[in-house]
Amino acid sequence: MLHAISKIRMDTIVIETDRLTKRFGSFTAVDKISFQVTKGEIFGFLGANGAGKTTAMRMLCGLSIPTSGTGTVAGYDITKQSEMVKRNIGYMSQKFSLYEDLKVWENIRLYGGIYGLSEKEIAEKTDRLLYTLNFDNERNTMVKSLPLGWKQKLAFSVAIFHEPKIVFLDEPTGGVDPVTRRQFWELIYKASDMGITVFVTTHYMDEAEYCHRVSIMVDGRIEALDTPKILKQQFGVKSMQEVFYHLAQTAKRGD
């Protein structure tokens, strides 16, 4: 882990936490996690259900105040400058992404407006977005009538519409078929090439292999963090699936 961090240049760090902790009563959901993520990196944030991923992600997005420890995201303090954090990130999840009862263009218009883009910018960027996704004919379609895979691709493009420094993706491909999942990951690669940092959770272990680095949370702690290649070597196994089994089976916390 130290080896991986020593290679990171300080000026490119976009997420940094130091002993970040969240307790609910006597229950420690997130237990002193410390890590750094760099610009343009695809960072896989893995763990079993109930390991504390969502709680950690909510703190990083400025939606939940840490009990102790510190964190900066896009250069802003997650405790004291949460509004600035929110402006500089994008977010999408499997459960919530777009408004079902709005048309495709209305969803884009809404998010563009929320992030303070001008009418002109929104109009131009909408055209470009629909063109790149091959969605020109769906401009006036209600989001609820789009297939899930299309919805998720659109939701991702909307989440990075305001060109955030970081995009947080919470199980973006849950329930999506193998073909669409791969198309979705090709969008992630493109965003990363543009310099957007991608912070992603997934239960598909082949997707863990697509990440530059991966962390695995067990019972609120980060138990492993490195490139998939090094993690596999470290545990002497052939796939991330096996790395995950090794670590997650040690979990004490009942799901």
Place this chain on the structure above:
Amino acid sequence: MDAISVNKLSKSYGNIKALREISFEVRTGELFGIIGPDGAGKTTLFRILTTLMLPEEGTATVKGLDVVKDYKKIRRQVGYMPGRFSLYQDMTVEENLSFFATLFGTTVQENYDLVKDIYQPLEKFKTRRAGKLSGGMKQKLALSCALIHKPSVLFLDEPTTGVDPVSRKDFWEMLGRLKKQGITIVVSTPYMDEAVLCDRIGLIREGQFMCIETPREIINSYHEMLWAVHADKMSTLLSELRAFEGINSCFSFGDTLHITVANEQLAPATLKSFLEKKGHTDVEVYPIQATIEDCYMLLAK
């Protein structure tokens, strides 16, 4: 007798044809997987077979009973776990289970043996409201409720979506135990590693089955030349391979790319040296056996 028999079943929503003259059988005691993209018609099929929706054309029977005429009898014999969590969120774990038992004129005690394995980890949370459970626990409770009246056919619509790999493995071990007790199981899933665990699978797309076979038969009928390719820079490798003449398809598969090769003259070594000339390092190219996921990708084209 087959547990399920479907003959030319069709269903539309407005202009959208959800099911197009679909026909298939599920044998008694079989673990049958339905694999396909969102919008392929999986949920519509589940709803018709569980008598929650009427077909437009065609017929279907479950345990020899007609899904339209004998719907009341079918409901007593099937268990259904819908894709969306649909238990009563503001009732406790215990209340949900006894509610479903009562609905079917039975008691939790009477069939406890069947759900014991699944329900036991929930015992300590039995006074917690169902809405406050974690994802994995909700799933166990939903399965317990679908089983408490001892159904002979169990329908599970994407039971493991959003569930972590360790819990997924546990869940499939539970299904294996239910199958041993003679319960017929129809399950849909987006996970290809689960598809392999079924006796037979049907790959469904746009309201039709593309094939229904055992996983082994599906893999054996794959006749493309399939190679794995790896190099240090995977994202540039992907676009370069897609542009390469003689390569039909190229997709990410974990830490390698899988390519199907159209040009039979092409050798792995030739492609390797081509990629090295392009500046790639650590290049590996080698033929591989297809997985179910490769078969799916080919059929879905």
